[in-house]
Amino acid sequence: MRLSAMGDVAMTVPVLRAFVKQYPEVKLTVISRPFFKPFFDGIPNLEFFAFDEKERHKGFLGLLRLFKDLKQLEIDAFADLHNVLRSKVVSLLFALSGKKRATVDKGREGKKELTRAENKIFKQLPSMFERHAKVFSALGFPVDLNNPEFPKKAVLSAEITDLIGESYQKLIGIAPFAQYDSKVYPLDLMQEVIVKLAENKDQTILLFGGGKKEIEILDSLAAPFKNVINVAGKIKFQQELKLISNLDVMLSMDSGNAHIAAMLGVKVVTLWGATHPYAGFLPFNQSLENALTSDRNKYPKLPTSVYGNKIVEGYEDAMRTISPKKIINSIQSQL
Numbered sequence: 001m002r003l004s005a006m007g008d009v010a011m012t013v014p015v016l017r018a019f020v021k022q023y024p025e026v027k028l029t030v031i032s033r034p035f036f037k038p039f040f041d042g043i044p045n046l047e048f049f050a051f052d053e054k055e056r057h058k059g060f061l062g063l064l065r066l067f068k069d070l071k072q073l074e075i076d077a078f079a080d081l082h083n084v085l086r087s088k089v090v091s092l093l094f095a096l097s098g099k100k101r102a103t104v105d106k107g108r109e110g111k112k113e114l115t116r117a118e119n120k121i122f123k124q125l126p127s128m129f130e131r132h133a134k135v136f137s138a139l140g141f142p143v144d145l146n147n148p149e150f151p152k153k154a155v156l157s158a159e160i161t162d163l164i165g166e167s168y169q170k171l172i173g174i175a176p177f178a179q180y181d182s183k184v185y186p187l188d189l190m191q192e193v194i195v196k197l198a199e200n201k202d203q204t205i206l207l208f209g210g211g212k213k214e215i216e217i218l219d220s221l222a223a224p225f226k227n228v229i230n231v232a233g234k235i236k237f238q239q240e241l242k243l244i245s246n247l248d249v250m251l252s253m254d255s256g257n258a259h260i261a262a263m264l265g266v267k268v269v270t271l272w273g274a275t276h277p278y279a280g281f282l283p284f285n286q287s288l289e290n291a292l293t294s295d296r297n298k299y300p301k302l303p304t305s306v307y308g309n310k311i312v313e314g315y316e317d318a319m320r321t322i323s324p325k326k327i328i329n330s331i332q333s334q335l
Contacts (some may be wrong), residue, residue, distance in 0.1 A: 006256035007281070008128075013043075014284040017150075020045045026141070029073055038238045038264070042151055049073075058125040060089070063231045067093040079165050080104060081132050100220035102138035104131050105254065111279055111306045120301075127280045148285055150265025153202075154242035155217050164229055164243070168204035170198060170335050171224040173250040174265075175208040175257035175277040180308035181272035183253045191221060192324040193251070197331065198225040206231050206243065208257055208265050219271045221296075251327065254308065258283045267334040273319040274310065276303035289332055 009032055016028060020043055027045050034050040049070070051057055054130040057069040067090055069252040078094040080087045086178060089102045133143040156164075164171075176190050198207050205225075206216040209232040218230040231243065241260065244250065250261035250268045254275045261268045262283035269290045277291040294300050298321055304312040 006036070007259045008082065009039055010256060010259035011128045011130055011281075011284065013039055014148055015129055015136070015145065015313075016040070016046060017043060017141060018145050018148060019136060019141065019236070021149060022143060023141055029037060029070075029075065035237070038060045038241055039260075042126045047073075049291065055068075059086055063089045066090060068093075071097070075099065077101065077140060079135045081135060081198065081199065093269070100139055102135045104135050107131065107280065110323060113304050114279055114290050115305055115310075116275070117312075118302070121216065122278065122296075124278045125280045127282060130232065137312045148265075150263075154245045155320055156242060156246060160239055160243055162205060163231060163234060164204060168227070169202040170204070170248045171246055172203055172205045172331060172335075173208055173244060173247040173252075173257075173261065174205060175222075175250065175252040177209050177214050177256060178253035178255040180274070181317075182253065182305065182311065183308040183317070184273070185253065185322070186317075187217070189320065189322075189324050193206070193327050194221055194228055196324065199229060200227050201334075203227065204229065206247070207233060208244075210239070239302050249331055251331060254281060262286055269334065271319065271327070272303075274302065274304045274308045274312070274315065281307050290334065292322050292326060294318040 005046050005088050029047045029049050030040055031049045031051050037048045040046055040048050074222040077100040079085050080091045083106055095101050107125055109124045136143050176186050205228045207230045209218050214235045222228040240259040244261050247266045250266050251256035252270055254272050258268050258270050268283045268286050272293040282291055294302055299315055299318045302312055
């Protein structure tokens with residue numbers, strides 16, 4: 001299996017957990033960037049194969065080398081959960097060598113109908129988890145996602161407990177950023193949410209993000225409060241995953257952090273701007289009630305994009321229609 005962006009990779013984890021539970025005699029090998037290895041730690045019968053995109057597996061010749069490397073693992077079938085040029089090439093090579101293969105259908109046509117401005121077909125599309133399960137079904141392994149099992153909360157190291165303290169009863173995570181601005185809740189309103197949550201001294205609020213600019217913003221949001229802590233840039237990614245597994249609830253945009261929390265069995269409240277959960281990216285095992293969307297009466301063209309990368313004039317303030325009060329109520333209902 002070949003995977004790429006953070007949210008995409010995180011969305012495969014619950015499906016793979018269900019697979020290994022239902023087919024304990026089958027060995028899985030996940031092919032992805034080394035950075036994502038911690039996502040799969042502790043999953044039985046699963047091996048991680050690091051894809052070296054910079055050197056060994058770079059370019060077309062690199063993909064031939066990748067196929068050669070994978071052949072040594074005596075693979076019987078290839079599940080392409082990514083459906084991009086590179087994964088298609090490797091998938092084809094497996095097919096030519098007589099192996100079974102199946103590729104995820106990303107449902108591009110349905111997504112176009114959902115996001116177009118005219119003649120929009122506004123309906124729920126299959127989730128990515130259903131689409132991934134369908135790939136395994138095509139290979140002869142139907143996967144039931146109805147009774148998911150999640151890893152136990154990770155034991156936190158002294159480094160983490162020193163950072164977050166031990167005086168909390170509830171841990172709330174907030175990941176206020178996303179790849180595109182059209183998916184980011186306005187900062188002044190997010191500040192209102194944080195101020196309100198911080199009033200309860202039994203709650204510790206942890207802020208997640210990455211990159212110099214984001215860290216500076218998070219530091220300024222956390223500065224006025226003892227029980228609001230910016231963890232971005234202070235712990236390694238593996239530690240961050242352990243910390244997320246201990247959250248009582250995560251507030252996130254439509255972003256990778258939402259999927260990471262969900263794959264660890266954490267309750268997630270998501271905020272949606274230009275995008276919409278109907279496209280199939282509602283985090284795993286979460287309810288639509290906790291996916292707070294911008295007002296379609298006021299902004300009827302929503303969703304305008306599947307990934308949030310399309311700017312529509314006059315829609316810059318769509319997320320302001322999600323009130324801080326609604327967000328706080330949604331978080332409190334999960335605690």
